[in-house]
Amino acid sequence: MVTPIDPTGLGFLLAENRAMPMHVGGLQLFRKPEGAGRGYGRELYEHMSGTERIAPLFLKHPHRSLRTAGHLVWEQDEQFDIEHHVRHSALPKPGRVRELLDLCGLLHSSRLAWERPLWEAHVIEGLRDGRVAMYTKVHHSLVDGVAAIRLMASVLSPDPATRGMPPPWGYREEPAAEAADVADIPGQALRTALGITAEAAGMPAALIKTLTKSVRNEASAVSLYAPRTMLNQQVTGSRRFAAQDWPIERIRGVGKVTGTTINDVVIAMCSGALRSYLLDFDALPEQSLVAMVPVGLNAKQSHIASTEGGNALGSIMVRMGTELTDPGARLRSVHASMKDGKEALSSMTPVQILAMSALGQAPAILTPLLRMQGIVRPPYNVIISNVPGPRTTQYFNGARLVGTYPLSIPIHGMALNITCTSYAGLMCFGLTGCRRTVPHLQRLLGYLDHELGALERAAGVS
Template sequence: MPVTDSIFLFAESREHPMHVGSVQLYTPPEDAGPDYVADLYARMVASTDVDPLFRRRPGDPVASLGHVWWTVDRDIDLDYHVRHSALPAPGRLRELFALVSRLHSTLLDRHRPLWEMYLIEGLADGRFAWYSKVHHSLLDGVSALQLLQRTLTADPEDDEPHVPWHLSRRGAPAGSGNGSSGSLLGSAWSLTGDLVGAVPAAMRIGRLAVGPHEVALPYEAPRTMFNVPIGGARRFAAQSWSRERIERVRRAADVTGNDVVLAMCAGALRAYLSEHDALPDEPLIAMVPVSLRPKDRPGDGGNSVGVTLCNLGTDHADPLDRVAVIAASMEQGKALFGDMTVLQSLAWSGLTISPLGLASVPGFVRLTPPPFNIIVSNVPGPRKPLYWSGSRLDGIYPTSVVMDGQALNITVTNTATTVDFGVVGCRRTVPSLQRIVLHLHDSLLELEAALQLS
C-alpha cells in the first residue's frame, strides 16, 4: 500500500472519518412507475462481478499492519455495501441532506472493502438520489468523480444501471512498472532528477517567503472558529448555480472559473464569520488541492493530489478587491509550482499539509497556528448532459473530509448546466452550517452587482 494511501488509514478515528463521496440527484424518465427505484436497486445488486479495487480491504484491520498492505476479498456481500433507503415526509432536500449528514458521520467497516452506496427515494418532486462513500485510501476525490462519470451515458435510452464496482477496465498503461531492471533503473534515474531539481525549487520558495508575495504560504493564516478540535458528527448542505451565471462573472472579471468559485467562498465565509462576530482582521487562507494524475490514467485508484494555498482576501469588503487578490494569489501559486515534477510537487504539498498529521496529538491544534483555514476543492465534472439508466443527472454534490483544525470543507464540481457546491462541517463547531449556502448565493449576487451584470 503506498504511503499516500495508508496515511488516511493512520489518520482515521471515530472523530475523523476519512471517506469521500458525493450525492447525485436524478430525474427519472417520464414513463417511470412507482417501483422504478426498487427495480433499479434489484438490478444493481444482481451485478455481482466486482472489480479488484472494490474488493480491497486493509490487510490486518485491527493492527498497524493493516496500514501497510491490501487484502483482496473473494466474496463481496453486495446487500451490505449497496443499500436502498427512503426519506421521511415531506421529502424535501432538507430531509435528504439530514440523512446524508448521518450517513457521512459513520466509519466504514475495515473488516470489509471500504465503500458503501445508498439508493435513496422519497423526494416529493419525484427525483431520487445516489449517495456514495469510499475511503480516501482507495480513491481521491478526482478519481471518485471520474469513476462515477464512467457509470453515466449521453444516451437517455440506455436503461442499463451501470455500477461503479463493475466497469470495463483498461490494461496497464504502456511503460507501467513490472519489476524489470529497466523499469527500476528508470525510476531511480527519475528520482535522482527529482531530487536534483528540488534544490532550485526550494531556493525559489525560500526567496519568495522572505520577500513580498501574493501567494499564500503555510502558517500565514489567522486562527478562526474553523481551526479547532472537532467531534465525529457531520452536517452536510448543498446548492447548485447556473454555469452560465458563473461564466458571465468569469468573463466580466477576466479571471478563471476557479477564481470565481473561490471568490464566492470568500464572500460567504466573510459573511458567516461576521454573523458570529468571528471575522479576523487578516485574510483567510484556503488550501486548494490540485490533481497530479496523468490525463491518460484518470480512473486509477489511490491518491495523486498536490496542494497550493490561496489568499481569499476576506479582509476586503469590496467583492472585486477579493477577486483581484484571489486571482493574483492563484497565479503566483501556479507559477511557483509550474516547473516542478509530480514527485517534487507531492513533496512540497506534503510539507504544506504535514501539520494535519499531528492534529490528533493532544493540544497540538490549540497551541499551534493553523497552516491554513479551510479546504476548498474544485473538481471538474461532465460537460454534457448525462443519464443513468434513463434518468437525467441533475446535480453532483461532493461530500468530503473534515478533521481536527479544519472543521469546514467546501468542494465544488459541475454538471452540463450547473456548478454544484457540497459543504461539510463538524456538527458541533460549525453551527447553522446551511447559512454558508445562503451566503454563497449572496456572494454571487454581490459579484454580479459589482460587475453590473444584474
C-alpha cells in the same frame, strides 16, 4: 488473495479515528426515466444490489495478523455480502432536499468497518418532486475525490436510450479507460512518490523564493501560518452537509468582465460567504483567511498550473481577502494570490510540485498527530477544491442525472471542506463540516448565492 497497501493509502487508514472518518462521498440526483412507475426506487435498488460479479477494487478490505507480521495489507473478502454495501432508504415527509441533506450528513458520519470492503451505496427515495437520489462513500485509501467522480462517470451515458449499464462496483470484462485508471491510482501514486528524490535536487531556487514569500505571510505555494478561526479546532465525528448549484455561465460572466478565471470567482464566492458567516459569530479575524486549493499536474504540460483539471496532486495557498469589505477587491486579492501561486509552480516540474505540496501539507498533518491544535497556528483555514465532471447531460439506464454533489473529509484543525464539481453547465457545491464546530452550515449556501450576486454587481454584469 493478499496485496500490499501503498504508503498513501496506509496513511489514510492509520490517520482514521472516530472523530475523523477518512472516506469521500457523493450525492447524485436522478430524474426517473420516461414511463417509470412509483416502484422505480425499488427497481433501481434491485439493479444496484443484483450485480453478480464485483470489481476487485470493491472486494478488498484492510487486514493484519500474525501471518502478515502485524502489517496492514489488502485482503479479498471471501464472504462478501452485497446487501451490506448497497442499501435502500426512504426520506421522512415532507421529503424536501433538507431531509435528504440531513440523511447524507448522518450517513457520512459513520466509519466504514475494516472487516468488510470499504464502501457503501444508498438508494434514497421519498423526495416529493419524484427524483431518486444515490449517496455513495468510498474510503480515501481506495480512491480520491477525482477518482470517485470518474468512477461514477464511467457508468453513465449521454444517450437516454442506453440500457444495461452496470453499477460502478460491477465487474466489467473490458472496463472503460477511466475505470481502469481509477483501479491503478494507488500504484501511480506510489510510483510518483518514489520519483521525488531524483528530481527534488532541482528545486532550491524555487523553494527559497516560495519559502521567502511564506515567511512574509504572502501565501503562495506554501503557507506557514494562517489566522486561527472557529473553523480551526478539534472536530467530532458528526457531519453536516449542505449542497447547491449555480449556472457556470453566471460565474464565467464575472470572470470575463474582470479578467479572472472561473476558479478565482468560485474562491471569491467562498471568501465572501465565509466572511459573512464568521461575522455572524463575531469571529472574523483581522487577517485574511488562507485557502488550500488543489491543482492538477497534467496542466503542467502547458507550463501553467491549473485548478480546473487533472489529478489533484499539487496545491496552492490562496489569500482569500476576507478582511476586505468590497467583493470586487476580494476577487482581485484572490486572483493575485492564485496568479502568484501558479507562477511559483510553473517553474517546477510535476514531481517538484508534488514535493512542494507535501511540504505545504506537513503542518496540517503533523499538528493533529502531535496534538498541537491551539498551540501553533494552522497553515490554512479551509480546503476549496474544484473537480471537473461531465460537460453534457448524462443518464444511467435512462434516468437523467440532474445534480451531483461531493462530500469530503473534515479533519482536526480543518473543520470545513468545500468541494465543487462541474456538471452539464452547473457548478455544484458540496460543503462538508463538523456538525459541532461549524454550526448552521446551511447559512453558507445563502451567503454563496448573495456573494455571486454581489460579484456580478461589482463587475457590472447585468
